[in-house]
Amino acid sequence: MIERAEADAAARRWIARYVTAWNSNDEADIRSLFTDDARYRYEPWSPLIEGSDAIVASWLERRDDPGTFTFEGDVAGIDGRTFFYSGVTRYDSGTVYSNLWVVALADGLERAESFTEWWMDQAEKSGD
Template identity: 55%
Template sequence: MSEREETLSVARAWLDGYLRAWESNAPDNIRAIFAPDAVYRFEPWTPPLQGHEAIVAAWTDRRDEPGSFRFEGGVTAVDGRRAIVEGVTRYVAGTTYSNLWVVDLAPDGRADAFTEWWMDQASKS
């Protein structure tokens, strides 16, 4: 298997784990997808969260309730250990977001760094 194919496989498994964590909001599911000292940015220009405890606390404070959204998308590119995920999140309440995520994967398959861009589709012309 080539490096690209391996990273793609790891990235897809990571995305599956992310979706499990998003749906469950379970701290163990969240920790399972981030390295202990991972850096997480909810928006690219904001100061990052760093480490499991900060990521879990922020995630659970901002959590989406199970069944309140549907995500469609997948890994669209990889470069070395970096994966790009593109998707659309549709909330039951009616808001729809376009998503772009940049995930730097550690050798164990967890994210060392994660940055998300989310764009409200209602603001597009």
């Protein structure tokens, strides 16, 4: 069984590495985040991207230019090897997204075996 403090520390290390990869767009940085057979979704309803090669290729096709955004947030919850992260991304263009990530870490707690993101454009008001 994984201790909560250990899982929280692993989640925070993984997020720091994710932000590094997001800023660098370096293939090795991206690949180090995911197991070889990882599953990645940009939205829960989007097509599944399977395997680290496909994840790296997709990431690089959709990459953000370094220095054009800021990102902040915190771990919102932990359930064993799965963590939930709530964040806000602010782009220089003025677009602001709220993000919720669900990430399942592999046994070593260093790489993700699955990643699903929910993102919401804060300019899109619901219920209006």
